Amino acid sequence: MDSQVSIWFFSIITAFSFAFFSFTILFSLLVLFLRWKLWCNCEICHAYLTSSWTKEFDNLCDWYTHLLKKSATGAIHIHVLGNIITANPAHVEHILKNRFDKYPKGKPFSTLLGDFLGRGIFNVDGDSWKFQRKMASLELGRVSVRAHAFDVVKSETQSRLLPLLSSVAGKGKVLDLQEVFRRFSFDNICRFSFGLDPGYLKLSLPASEFAEAFDLASRFSAQRGLAYSPVTWKVKRLLNLGTEKQLKEAIKVLDGFAREMIGKRREEGFSERNDLLSRFMGTINDDKYLRDIVISFLLAGRDTVASGLTSFFWLLSQHPEVESAIRDELERVVGSSTEQFASFNQMREMHYLHAALYESLRLFPPVQFDSKFAQEDDILPDGTFVKKGTRVTYHPYAMGRMEQVWGSDCLEYKPDRWLKNGRYIPQDSYKFPVFQAGKRVCIGKEIAVVEMKCVVLAIIMQFKIQVPGLNPAPRFAPGLTATLRGGLPVLVQEREA
Numbered sequence: 001m002d003s004q005v006s007i008w009f010f011s012i013i014t015a016f017s018f019a020f021f022s023f024t025i026l027f028s029l030l031v032l033f034l035r036w037k038l039w040c041n042c043e044i045c046h047a048y049l050t051s052s053w054t055k056e057f058d059n060l061c062d063w064y065t066h067l068l069k070k071s072a073t074g075a076i077h078i079h080v081l082g083n084i085i086t087a088n089p090a091h092v093e094h095i096l097k098n099r100f101d102k103y104p105k106g107k108p109f110s111t112l113l114g115d116f117l118g119r120g121i122f123n124v125d126g127d128s129w130k131f132q133r134k135m136a137s138l139e140l141g142r143v144s145v146r147a148h149a150f151d152v153v154k155s156e157t158q159s160r161l162l163p164l165l166s167s168v169a170g171k172g173k174v175l176d177l178q179e180v181f182r183r184f185s186f187d188n189i190c191r192f193s194f195g196l197d198p199g200y201l202k203l204s205l206p207a208s209e210f211a212e213a214f215d216l217a218s219r220f221s222a223q224r225g226l227a228y229s230p231v232t233w234k235v236k237r238l239l240n241l242g243t244e245k246q247l248k249e250a251i252k253v254l255d256g257f258a259r260e261m262i263g264k265r266r267e268e269g270f271s272e273r274n275d276l277l278s279r280f281m282g283t284i285n286d287d288k289y290l291r292d293i294v295i296s297f298l299l300a301g302r303d304t305v306a307s308g309l310t311s312f313f314w315l316l317s318q319h320p321e322v323e324s325a326i327r328d329e330l331e332r333v334v335g336s337s338t339e340q341f342a343s344f345n346q347m348r349e350m351h352y353l354h355a356a357l358y359e360s361l362r363l364f365p366p367v368q369f370d371s372k373f374a375q376e377d378d379i380l381p382d383g384t385f386v387k388k389g390t391r392v393t394y395h396p397y398a399m400g401r402m403e404q405v406w407g408s409d410c411l412e413y414k415p416d417r418w419l420k421n422g423r424y425i426p427q428d429s430y431k432f433p434v435f436q437a438g439k440r441v442c443i444g445k446e447i448a449v450v451e452m453k454c455v456v457l458a459i460i461m462q463f464k465i466q467v468p469g470l471n472p473a474p475r476f477a478p479g480l481t482a483t484l485r486g487g488l489p490v491l492v493q494e495r496e497a
Contacts, residue, residue: 045080058475061368065398073382074402083391085369087398089405089431090381095372095392096430096438103392106373108230115237115251116221119289120296132293137443139279148274149447152191153454154341156184160201161455165463167203169492176487177313177465181306181455186211188451189301193294194261195275213253218299220247222480258291297444303481304366305448309455310488311364312357314474315413316460317467317490322415323460326353330457347453355418357452358432362406363413364474365434366481368397396434397482405431464493 044067047053057063064085067076074088086092095103104125117123121132139145161184168175183201186208190198200208220243224233236244261277270278277294284290316323329352334342347353371393378386386392403410406417418424429435435442442448459465467490475485 042079044076044078048078049080058473061395061397061476064369064395065401068395068398069402073384074404075380075382075384081391082389083371083393084384084386085393085395085398086380087395087402087405088380088382089399089428091384091392092394092399092433092437093430094381095394096433096436096440099378100439102375102378103372104375105371106375106391108373108391109371111230112224113221115247116217117296117299118292120292122296122300123292133443135280135283136297139276140443140447145274145276145279146447149192150344150450150454152188153451156188156191156201157341157454157458160184160187162458162462164201164203164205165459165492166494169463169494172491174468174489175492177490178306178310178484178487181309182302183211184455185302185305185309185451186214188305189298191275193276193297193301195265195273195278196261209253210257213250213257214298214302216246216250217254218303218480219478220244220250222478226478254295255291258294259287262287262290299480300442300444301448303479303483305451307366307482308357308361308364308448308452310484311366311474311482312360312452312456313459313465313490314467314471314484314488315360315363317465318471319413322356322413325415326350326356326456327460329353330461341454342457344450347450347457350453351419351422351424352415353453353456354424354449355415357449357456358418358424359413359415361434362400362432363411364482365396365400367434368476368482369393369395370433370436394433396432399431399433462495464495466491466493 047063053060053063057066064076065087068074068085068087075084075086075091077084105123106125110123110125113123119128121129121136124132161180164180165175180201183205186200187198190196190200198208198210199206200211223243224230227233233244236242237248240248262281265273265277265281270281273279276297277290280290280293284293329350330342333346333349342350371391374386374388374390374392376388380386399405401410409417418427429437429441435445467488469489477483477485
């Protein structure tokens with residue numbers, strides 16, 4: 001009798017949950033339909049809601065770029081999303097600098113990523129953001145911390161990356177270079193942030209529960225932002241269904257890992273260590289807060305570097321003259337040195353390498369867009385009205401393809417555009433907001449760029465990377481950072497001494 005009652009009760013609960021979920025989805029779609037029909041029936045909103053843009057474009061970012069190019073102001077309005085998207089440098093400067101306090105990340109964004117990033121630096125505003133920013137700036141600015149970061153990159157490159165490439169060189173074996181870079185940067189950022197070596201890039205390419213959970217948490221958190229209405233994912237989270245259930249399980253793994261690491265560090269002591277966790281533990285006693293801070297740095301230091309390196313080598317495969325120029329510069333700067341790696345000071349003298357990397361980031365920024373939310377009514381420099389609560393998105397991917405920003409050759413990969421008399425000349429950060437700009441400019445930028453340079457020089461010095469096939473235009477998978485669908489399959493050849 002008790003079992004029958006339990007089955008009956010479970011059936012009722014399941015039926016009620018399904019009915020409630022179905023009603024919520026239908027209600028959300030009805031609201032969107034009414035907003036579209038009664039408030040906006042414009043061509044852009046229609047194309048977005050029906051996904052008709054996919055008939056002409058492989059990537060949403062390319063469709064946005066197409067629309068922004070046609071806009072007289074360099075901005076478009078997706079009314080059904082309450083989102084103004086811009087590729088206008090004046091708008092970027094306005095929201096990131098001139099009216100910074102009026103354009104925070106906002107509650108909608110922090111709610112979206114709250115389960116994953118918690119109160120980490122990329123998901124908060126106000127005093128919490130200022131505190132973490134000040135702490136991170138202080139620690140990342142220390143010579144000992146930067147030297148530690150450089151040593152970690154060199155060690156990972158020498159002991160893992162190069163041996164892995166050697167193991168497949170000349171054997172006709174296709175290697176997914178994007179996956180290699182993701183493993184490399186994961187090992188690297190874990191060693192730098194936690195003082196832990198997960199060994200994700202060992203020759204056996206082992207599985208890692210933590211890395212896989214991190215990937216799932218990042219992907220499913222990003223998918224929340226693609227929903228037509230936040231009600232959809234919130235109901236799925238409430239009922240513990242689908243991707244929200246998987247997200248919850250992935251975050252549980254991350255939380256357990258973080259607790260274990262923090263506990264070990266407290267037992268072993270942290271005052272003499274240079275990893276970020278140890279540095280922050282000297283000031284913060286809240287373990288949950290420490291977890292949020294470090295997970296945020298893992299996100300920034302892992303996926304962005306891997307994305308930047310993947311795009312760079314995809315471009316190099318189509319521009320062998322750029323690779324030759326980098327190798328010539330390397331030989332000129334390093335000379336007859338027997339060292340396997342260029343020193344930090346030697347890399348600072350490689351202006352062409354720096355220009356080639358920045359030109360790659362211009363065309364393929366790891367973070368293709370970033371959003372803020374207007375705290376009050378505002379007017380953009382060109383007269384565009386922004387209603388309170390509106391999401392304003394600046395789009396670095398589109399900005400790199402705007403003729404009025406970069407000239408008629410904006411679609412070409414030309415490192416020379418960054419050089420004057422052979423020396424690198426920086427561009428206005430508001431027309432190149434790849435590392436953000438203004439008060440939120442990336443404080444780990446220099447460490448990330450040095451990491452990329454180490455990898456590029458080490459690889460092209462010893463190997464030739466070829467992308468087989470016709471090199472179709474990149475297609476991106478949904479996510480917080482730009483990730484190529486299907487990875488980057490390559491063939492590796494050893495260079496002659």
